[in-house]
Amino acid sequence: MRPRRFSLLAALAALSCAATAAAQQSFHNISAAQPSPGVTQVRQTYQFIRLEDDPTDLDRVVNDFQVNTTIAHGLTHDLSLILTVPLVHHRVEERLSDTESTNFHIGDLNLMAKWRVWKHDTGPIDTMRFSILAGLDIPTGKHPLGNESWDPVIGVVFTSIQGRHGVNAALRWKFNTGERESFVRAGDSKDDILYADFAYLYRIDPPEYTADTKGAWYLMAELNGTYETNGDHEWMIGPGIMYEARNWVFEVSVQLPVLEKVDHRPPVAYTVGMGFRILF
């Protein structure tokens, strides 16, 4: 069997077992919620990412279709492990040389520990939580679908749910240990990167939970930013919608840039994504 198909099967095999899914988590954000001990959560997102207006001489236009499979496993009541496996179809048009290349491969895996250090539950659905994140980007991808280095990641995340309103705020810092000069995606260079993610979720329906509530509709509004130590930074807004049932979730989101100062790679033009979280 070809190695690429084998890697694809490995990623899809992770979908074969699932339990509950992460709650109150918007499309591009992390939340401070986590699975209970012995429980495994699986989530899969499908995202199209377009990069263009490359400021470098290469003048690249990039079209990526990325499937992220995320598996979170509860170890204790306040500690969980999260593995994210990205599968990327990557097409680059390089206008300088009038060439086009395509890659299809697993990107860099991310393994993250989430430790909830504080929670305060004030009502049947009202809660505030704070977690610390520590993880590692594992160089399973190859250029251009990874930066070929073991990169530590640390971060914090705060979640507050009060009635129909939910807020998530997360900061993560990745220490890039690689030396790659040429790259396409933010975070794949030799420079360190800060991810700042904020999300507001509003429960559209039902206005109040009842004993018969089977699911809920949410509007999501996200603000996602990156800052790299080479000076590049981008801020994206991301409206979306989510339906959350007792054992599955469906979500759709788009991202558009609101502020970009990118000199070393093509910036993001837009992203479109959808996701599922399923309980088998």
Added chain:
Amino acid sequence: MRFQILAPIAVSVALLFLSGCGSTKASSGGSMSGASAGVTDSAVTESPVTMVVHGMSCPLCANNIDLLLRRVPGVTDVTINLADGAVKVHVDQANPPTYAALARAVDQSGFTLVKIDTP
């Protein structure tokens, strides 16, 4: 090259073994939280027993607590009302769990047990 192929497979397989392709018994231990009125080591004497739980936040969260409670030996069914935080646990009268076991399951699920209604 070989590492790039084997690594995601190895990690995926390891996680599958961890999850056991299903639920495992929740680990014991962890401190009790919230007002633990009604939490004793005595066996549950009525069915259903009603607990009040805080922090459940959404339908999916309710699934977490439902799963952990159903793993407690003697629990036959769980119904959750997000409106008032009432978690009703139906038990096998011939082999009932203890109130402490139910309280531990709620604590392990990551929510706050406010009280257990006892007769």
